[in-house]
Amino acid sequence: METATVHLLEIKATMLTKPSLYTSIPIAVEKHDLPGKAFSEAFTKDIGISKGLENFALGEMLVLSQALGNIFLGETFSAFICVHNDSNQIAKDIVIKTDLQTSSQRLTLLSATINEPVPKLDPSESIEQVIQHEVKELGMHLLVCAVSYTSPKGEKMFFRKLFKFNVIKPLDVKTKFYPEENEMYLEAQVQNITKVPLTMESVKFEPSLHYTSEDLNDLTSPFHVGKSFLLNPNDTYQYLYRIRTKYSSTMQERVKSPSSAVGKLDIVWRSAMGEKGRLQTSQLQKAPFTVPELNLKITKLPDAICVEKKFEMTCTLQNTSERKFDCQLLMTKSKDGGIVWCGTSGKRLGILTPGTSIGLQLQFLPLATGLQTIGGIKILDSITSKTYSFDDIAKIFVYASLQSPFPT
Numbered sequence: 001m002e003t004a005t006v007h008l009l010e011i012k013a014t015m016l017t018k019p020s021l022y023t024s025i026p027i028a029v030e031k032h033d034l035p036g037k038a039f040s041e042a043f044t045k046d047i048g049i050s051k052g053l054e055n056f057a058l059g060e061m062l063v064l065s066q067a068l069g070n071i072f073l074g075e076t077f078s079a080f081i082c083v084h085n086d087s088n089q090i091a092k093d094i095v096i097k098t099d100l101q102t103s104s105q106r107l108t109l110l111s112a113t114i115n116e117p118v119p120k121l122d123p124s125e126s127i128e129q130v131i132q133h134e135v136k137e138l139g140m141h142l143l144v145c146a147v148s149y150t151s152p153k154g155e156k157m158f159f160r161k162l163f164k165f166n167v168i169k170p171l172d173v174k175t176k177f178y179p180e181e182n183e184m185y186l187e188a189q190v191q192n193i194t195k196v197p198l199t200m201e202s203v204k205f206e207p208s209l210h211y212t213s214e215d216l217n218d219l220t221s222p223f224h225v226g227k228s229f230l231l232n233p234n235d236t237y238q239y240l241y242r243i244r245t246k247y248s249s250t251m252q253e254r255v256k257s258p259s260s261a262v263g264k265l266d267i268v269w270r271s272a273m274g275e276k277g278r279l280q281t282s283q284l285q286k287a288p289f290t291v292p293e294l295n296l297k298i299t300k301l302p303d304a305i306c307v308e309k310k311f312e313m314t315c316t317l318q319n320t321s322e323r324k325f326d327c328q329l330l331m332t333k334s335k336d337g338g339i340v341w342c343g344t345s346g347k348r349l350g351i352l353t354p355g356t357s358i359g360l361q362l363q364f365l366p367l368a369t370g371l372q373t374i375g376g377i378k379i380l381d382s383i384t385s386k387t388y389s390f391d392d393i394a395k396i397f398v399y400a401s402l403q404s405p406f407p408t
Contacts, residue, residue, distance in 0.1 A: 008087040072170040074277040083127040092150040094118040101142040191236040199270045207263035214242040293321040304397040318357035325352040330378040338372035366398040
């Protein structure tokens with residue numbers, strides 16, 4: 001018949017976190033109800049309730065965490081490990097080992113104070129140590145605390161205890177590249193997906209070796225990336241960066257085939273009680289930029305126009321290929337239908353040799369108010385019978401009144 005092993009020592013683990021404000025559940029009753037004022041008097045006598053604010057859930061006291069809970073990715077996991085001798089005998093040669101097991105690896109966490117066996121532990125005494133680790137993986141984590149010691153009878157004893165905590169994602173980061181001929185733009189959307197406000201300290205873009213970056217965020221805005229600001233739950237803030245390819249220091253020319261790894265975002269925030277967190281994205285990869293054979297550039301376009309008032313757009317059609325085009329202008333309806341073109345479709349533009357360009361003056365009529373998209377322009381090459389479409393080439397604001405909403 002097997003008997004359970006009774007150990008002399010006991011181990012406990014508690015996450016070291018900032019305290020949270022004490023909350024209560026107030027119960028309000030009418031005067032004619034049976035409890036009468038009993039609940040109100042009980043709340044008034046509660047030392048954790050804010051005086052004069054008995055019907056509010058928020059109290060004046062701070063509460064320490066009693067167990068391992070959730071932690072945000074990028075924060076530092078700190079735990080207090082305590083091995084206590086709750087028997088009346090002396091334990092000898094105590095060795096404490098703490099491992100952190102994730103879904104992909106197992107890490108040994110070393111204490112800053114205890115690295116060697118403790119010769120003995122008297123009754124009612126404790127061994128205490130603090131471990132820290134910056135969490136870099138999502139999902140459930142397992143803290144494995146193992147203790148080995150020698151009993152008064154000289155027996156080698158061993159036991160371990162497991163503590164679970166979950167690492168959750170605090171921020172959702174979405175990125176999008178807008179490539180141009182000699183540069184590109186990076187748009188980053190950072191969303192707070194937690195249930196508590198986060199104080200954003202910095203959101204910086206760190207370019208890779210072949211690139212330089214320029215922060216295009218508003219320097220005068222209180223939400224500037226260099227200043228701290230509050231990001232409420234489910235709120236999203238956008239950042240914009242201009243990225244250029246570096247020039248070679250020896251050849252003084254542009255690097256012809258730079259790496260597709262452009263750089264990474266470095267985000268630093270603090271949670272409600274000041275806990276600091278940091279996230280770094282993986283290397284952002286740009287899509288290969290191919291120069292179109294025909295390039296349409298806008299040279300003149302009004303910012304806003306009154307509805308049902310015809311306006312003109314001036315643009316340039318450039319041949320960037322090594323062959324000639326016999327161009328024909330085709331005008332079709334845009335996708336949203338808010339703007340229609342005025343003129344004759346099928347107009348022949350003539351021969352466009354390599355490296356040359358031709359100016360176009362196109363007229364449109366806005367039929368709907370709001371931010372409208374200009375598109376539906378097609379160029380037909382009569383030599384190859386290939387059609388080049390230009391959709392969503394520009395946006396214009398269409399207002400209803402005869403007076404422009406923009407100051408002159």
